[in-house]
Amino acid sequence: MSDLELNCPLPLQYEQIVMAHGGGGRLMQQLLEGIIQPVFSNPILNQKHDSAVVNINGSKIAFTTDSYVVKPLFFPGGDIGKLAVCGTLNDLAMSGAKPLYLTCSLIIEEGFAITDLKRIVESMQQTAAQAGVLIVTGDTKVVDNGKGDGVFINTAGIGIIADNIDINPGNIRVGDSIILNSDLARHGIAVMLERECLNFEHSIESDCADLSGLVQELLQAGVEIHCMRDLTRGGLASGLIELAGTARQHFEITEISLPVNQDVNSACEILGFDPIYIANEGAFVIFVPEHETEHCLSILRQHPLGQQACRIGHVKSIHARGMLTLQTAMGVSRVLDLLSGEQLPRIC
Amino acid sequence: MKYLAEYRDPATAKKLVSAIASITTQPWNIMEVCGGQTHSIIKYGIDQLLPEAINLIHGPGCPVCVTPLEYIDKALAIAQLPEVIFCSFGDMLRVPGSHHDLLGIKAQGADIRIVYSPMESLSIAQQHPDKQVVFFGVGFETTAPATALLAYQAKQFALKNFSLLVCHVRVPPVMEALLNSPNNQVQGFLGAGHVCSIMGYHEYLPLAAHFKLPIVITGFEPVDILQGIYLCIKQLEEGRFEVENEYRRVVKEQGNLPAQQLMQTVFDIVDRPWRGLGNIAASGLALTAEYNDWNAEQRFSVANITTQEPAECRSGEVLQGIIKPAQCPEFGTRCTPEHPLGATMVSSEGACAAYFRYRRYQHV
Numbered sequence: 001m002s003d004l005e006l007n008c009p010l011p012l013q014y015e016q017i018v019m020a021h022g023g024g025g026r027l028m029q030q031l032l033e034g035i036i037q038p039v040f041s042n043p044i045l046n047q048k049h050d051s052a053v054v055n056i057n058g059s060k061i062a063f064t065t066d067s068y069v070v071k072p073l074f075f076p077g078g079d080i081g082k083l084a085v086c087g088t089l090n091d092l093a094m095s096g097a098k099p100l101y102l103t104c105s106l107i108i109e110e111g112f113a114i115t116d117l118k119r120i121v122e123s124m125q126q127t128a129a130q131a132g133v134l135i136v137t138g139d140t141k142v143v144d145n146g147k148g149d150g151v152f153i154n155t156a157g158i159g160i161i162a163d164n165i166d167i168n169p170g171n172i173r174v175g176d177s178i179i180l181n182s183d184l185a186r187h188g189i190a191v192m193l194e195r196e197c198l199n200f201e202h203s204i205e206s207d208c209a210d211l212s213g214l215v216q217e218l219l220q221a222g223v224e225i226h227c228m229r230d231l232t233r234g235g236l237a238s239g240l241i242e243l244a245g246t247a248r249q250h251f252e253i254t255e256i257s258l259p260v261n262q263d264v265n266s267a268c269e270i271l272g273f274d275p276i277y278i279a280n281e282g283a284f285v286i287f288v289p290e291h292e293t294e295h296c297l298s299i300l301r302q303h304p305l306g307q308q309a310c311r312i313g314h315v316k317s318i319h320a321r322g323m324l325t326l327q328t329a330m331g332v333s334r335v336l337d338l339l340s341g342e343q344l345p346r347i348c
Numbered sequence: 349m350k351y352l353a354e355y356r357d358p359a360t361a362k363k364l365v366s367a368i369a370s371i372t373t374q375p376w377n378i379m380e381v382c383g384g385q386t387h388s389i390i391k392y393g394i395d396q397l398l399p400e401a402i403n404l405i406h407g408p409g410c411p412v413c414v415t416p417l418e419y420i421d422k423a424l425a426i427a428q429l430p431e432v433i434f435c436s437f438g439d440m441l442r443v444p445g446s447h448h449d450l451l452g453i454k455a456q457g458a459d460i461r462i463v464y465s466p467m468e469s470l471s472i473a474q475q476h477p478d479k480q481v482v483f484f485g486v487g488f489e490t491t492a493p494a495t496a497l498l499a500y501q502a503k504q505f506a507l508k509n510f511s512l513l514v515c516h517v518r519v520p521p522v523m524e525a526l527l528n529s530p531n532n533q534v535q536g537f538l539g540a541g542h543v544c545s546i547m548g549y550h551e552y553l554p555l556a557a558h559f560k561l562p563i564v565i566t567g568f569e570p571v572d573i574l575q576g577i578y579l580c581i582k583q584l585e586e587g588r589f590e591v592e593n594e595y596r597r598v599v600k601e602q603g604n605l606p607a608q609q610l611m612q613t614v615f616d617i618v619d620r621p622w623r624g625l626g627n628i629a630a631s632g633l634a635l636t637a638e639y640n641d642w643n644a645e646q647r648f649s650v651a652n653i654t655t656q657e658p659a660e661c662r663s664g665e666v667l668q669g670i671i672k673p674a675q676c677p678e679f680g681t682r683c684t685p686e687h688p689l690g691a692t693m694v695s696s697e698g699a700c701a702a703y704f705r706y707r708r709y710q711h712v
Contacts, residue, residue, distance in 0.1 A: 018455045026686055198464060269352065271464065329358050330570055332393025334706045339685075 024234025024279075025339040029242070048246045049168050050094040050230065053161065060163065062097030064088060065156035073116065073150050075194045077186070077205030081123035083281060084153040086210045089131055090230045093212035094284065096167040096219060097159030102128060104138035104155055109148030120151065131210045133157070159212075165219060171226040172247040176315040177293040179286045181214070181306045182207060183259040184236055185278035189267050202263045209282030214303045221299045224292050230284040237276040237324065237336045240285065245322035253313030254327045276326075277339055287315070355569030364574035365397045368581055375401045376584050377533045378577060379526070379669060381519060382540035383410030383697025384568045390702040392570045402581065405533060405669030406702075408522050408625060409540050411487035412439050412695035413663070416621045419515040420445035422650040423484050426513060427458045429648065433476060435469035436484040437491075438462045439695045444688060446655055466494040470501060473510040482644045485514045490542045492516040492633055493607035496614040499635060502642050511644040514635050517620055519543050520551045521631035526668060527559045533669050536580040538573070539565040541595040548603030552591045560589045567595040614639060623691050624664035661690035666699050673703040680704060 020027040037045065044052045051064035068084040078086075085102065092099045104124060108117065128135050135155075186207040193204065211230065218225060227247070231239040236258070244251050260268075260275045268275045282305060288296045293311055300306030316325075324336045354360070380386060386406040389395055395404050408414050424445045427434035434450070441450040441462065454460040459479075463469050466483055473481035485495035495514060502510045519540055526532060539552060544565045552563045562583035566576030576594045583590060593599055611633070620632025635643045645651040661683065665671045673679055673692070683689040685701055692698035 014452060014455070016452070016455045018451050020451065030686075196464060328392050329356055330361055330392045330394065330397060331358060332396050334391070334393055337705050 022233075023339070024232070024238050026337075029338060047168060047170070048242075050091040051097065051159075053095055053168070060161040060165075062092045062095045062159045062161055063156070064091040065154065066091060067152060067154045069149065069152050070191060071149055072191070072194050073120065075206055076190050078208035078281070079120060079123050080151065080153055081120035082127045083208050084155045085124050085127040085131070085135075086208055086281060087232070088155040088157040089133065089210045089212045090281075090284070092157050092159040093215040094167075094228045094230055095159075095161060096165040096215065096225065096228075097161045097212075098216060099131060099133045099157055099159040099212050101134055101136045102155050102157045104135050104153065106138070106140045107148055107152040107154075108140065108142050109150055110142055110145040112150050117151065120153075124153075127210060131212055162219070167225050167227055169227050169243055169246040172243070172249055172287050172315055173226060173289070174249065174315050174317055175290050176226055176287045177290050177296075177311050178240075178251060178253065178313040178315070179288060179293065179296055179300070179309060180236070180259070180283065180312045181211075181286070181300055181309045182280075182283045183261050183264070183308050184231075184280060184283060185260060185264050185268065185275035187281040188235070188278035189264050189273075189275075191279075192271075193267065198267075202267065204261070204263050204267065207280055207282035209305055211282060211284055211305060214300070214305050217303060218286070218296065218299050221295070223296045223299060224289055225296075226287040226289070228284055228286050231280045233279050234338070235275070235277045235279055236283070236285070237274075238338055241322070241324045241336060241338050243322075244319070244324050247315075248319060248322050250316045250319035250323045250325070251313060252316045252325045252327060252333070255329050257310055257312045259308050259310060276336070285312070290314070352569065355567070355571040357571060360571050361397070361574055364571065364578055368402070368574065368578050369399045371578075371585055372399045372401050372581055373585060375403065376535055376581060377403045377405055377669065378536045378538060378580055379405040379407045379534045380538040380566070380573070380576075381407040381409045381523065382538075382542070382568075383413065383695065383699075384542065385538060385540070385566065385573060386410070386699055386702055387697045388568050388570065388573060390706045393706075394570055394573055397574075398577065402577065404577075406666070406699035407537075407669075408526070408622065408667040409488065409519065409543075410692065410695050410697040410699075411491070411517070412443055413667070413691040413698045414517060414522075414622045414624065415440070415443065415486050415515055415691070416623050416655075417445060418621065418653060418655040419486075419513070420449075421655050422645065422653050423450065423513055424448055424453060425650050425653060426482055426644055426648045427460055428453055429480070431480050432648075433459045433461060433472055433479045433481045434484065435461050435463045435466075435472060435481065437486065439697075440484060440486060442685075442688075443691050443694050466491075466498045470498060470507075470510065473502075473507055477509055479509060480647075481510050482648075483510075483512050485512050485516055488517055488519055488540070488543050489546045489611075490540075492611055492615070493546060493604070496607075496610045499614045499639050499642055500610060503639060507642075511642045511647045512635065513644040514615075514633065515620070516615070516633035517622065518617070518631050518633065519547075520555065521628050522622065522625070523552075524555060525625070525628045525631070527555075527561070529668060531668055531670055534561070536561055536584055537563045538576045538580060539563050539591075541565055541567045541572070541599060544593075544595070544599045544603065546604045546607050548601050549591055549593060549599065550601060556589050556591050562589050563591045565591070565593045565595050565599050567598065624661075624667050626664075661692075663690035663692040663700065666692055673700040674707065676700070
């Protein structure tokens with residue numbers, strides 16, 4: 001080995017979309033910041049909030065949309081219909097809005113079973129009714145067999161924000177506590193185990209849930225909230241990294257404070273995944289001033305979706321690019337970065 | 349989780365850190381062989397807890413990183429064929445070949461499936477009799493027995509639509525090659541625990557004796573790694589050079605004999621190029637002639653693909669411990685996980701990727 005050939009190939013630039021462009025990681029960020037946002041750029045979009053907040057005749061309206069392409073369509077703890085309603089309600093809730101109306105667009109593949117479609121729309125209606133919102137308009141398209149994946153759903157929603165509420169990334173302050181409402185990674189792992197037919201003995205259910213009721217309770221209790229973010233694709237780490245970048249702050253979280261269900265943790269160990277990068281559908285972080293920490297936690301813990309609520313970290317300092325660090329169990333601090341795309345199972 | 353929580357216990361780790369500091373009197377270079385250990389060291393920040401005198405060199409034990417470019421090109425050539433369903437472990441998909449990677453050709457329509465267990469590819473073959481199903485067998489002695497079982501069963505079932513592209517590698521020859529290199533810096537090894545669970549550690553006894561250096565078979569949790577470092581430093585400080593087993597809850601001296609027998613039945617030991625390190629004698633495993641009918645290189649006529657690796661990236665120096673990832677001028681600039689110049693930037697077990705993910709802001 002004395003005559004070493006030091007070698008490697010040339011870098012690759014993707015000329016087509018790859019799955020990682022939708023994975024909530026760095027490639028998706030590059031797609032949004034490089035291709036999409038510059039074209040549509042305007043002050044409302046550029047706030048990079050979960051919902052756009054627009055002012056119409058003196059009323060503050062939150063407005064958002066999301067598309068749902070989950071596979072399988074039915075999974076432990078939910079289905080694509082429940083997900084399509086909860087996801088949009090949660091995006092509205094994160095701006096402090098009370099959700100009012102949703103839309104429902106269905107793109108259905110030729111050959112899809114009517115009974116399954118009926119189950120899905122009934123699930124949507126049931127979830128919407130529980131949240132006290134109406135699905136008021138929609139659209140239906142059918143595509144050729146093989147050109148879809150059963151059914152894709154898009155929902156958009158609007159909600160109203162009370163005059164005195166101002167929740168957005170720009171309000172995050174040094175010293176704020178970062179509070180998490182529940183344990184991590186249940187949705188991503190439940191869906192993956194079902195999709196890949198991995199026959200673990202487990203009882204993992206998706207955490208898919210409507211958070212808008214819980215958020216309204218926090219607001220009614222007068223908790224001073226600076227910002228909130230639901231932790232969907234890319235999980236806790238990606239959500240916080242993105243927010244740190246927008247807020248230009250350094251956040252630090254503590255590894256031992258992060259709640260992860262034991263079955264979820266076992267599945268992650270086997271597959272080589274890090275639960276802090278796995279998707280949730282009922283978990284969110286709340287930024288509150290330090291002195292509001294206990295108040296916020298006490299309200300959260302009274303609610304079924306907040307019983308495991310805990311303080312996971314704080315806003316450490318102003319930082320030009322934004323940064324997230326993790327205090328490891330060993331007492332060492334390390335940087336958390338966006339993944340390229342979705343996590344790939346490791347060989348061994 | 350039993351067998352995990354106790355090996356991640358901060359108090360035990362702290363005691364070991366103090367014990368290591370108390371016995372270290374001079375600088376030592378220790379190489380952890382396995383990429384899983386590198387990942388754990390950087391993830392938990394173990395190297396930052398150690399005395400400055402101890403330098404951890406991140407070894408060549410990342411299977412994704414050392415799979416030669418030639419085999420990635422062969423995989424790409426096969427996976428692009430319309431009749432093929434190509435099955436691979438997840439983290440091989442991002443490794444760049446000469447012109448593409450597997451994720452890129454998947455985006456163009458190639459049928460590439462991530463499998464969690466190699467046996468899944470056999471079921472895929474049974475479910476798709478009209479397709480040619482190919483499994484990409486890479487990795488060390490840890491993953492090789494599963495590939496061997498796959499080949500064995502394919503032959504037993506006389507499966508016509510299934511074959512394997514095999515590029516497995518062996519750990520002891522690369523350790524020996526590193527020690528024989530004139531650039532060698534390694535004074536002690538943390539042996540790869542999982543590899544030894546299959547192979548045992550009798551192969552290391554002559555190595556430790558010949559090169560007069562300690563080899564401590566080590567696990568993957570923070571407490572395992574600190575314990576391995578402690579035992580290794582203790583030997584170095586006392587002038588001993590033995591093979592010790594830190595990972596006794598998993599590794600036995602003779603290893604897993606049925607797995608070894610199966611590997612002997614299915615594989616020949618061959619010379620193999622390692623990405624970044626060049627050709628290493630007797631370091632590879634290939635299907636024996638009896639398995640020619642299930643050898644994808646023969647079936648798809650890709651055996652003649654030979655790729656000269658361009659002299660661009662310095663992963664060879666990283667894999668030998670001559671430079672740290674951040675000392676490479678391309679690190680974090682021209683070379684990132686999205687656009688890796690070399691395979692050590694691809695896998696989460698690769699030293700460059702681990703440094704990029706966890707240490708980048710300390711270096712840019």
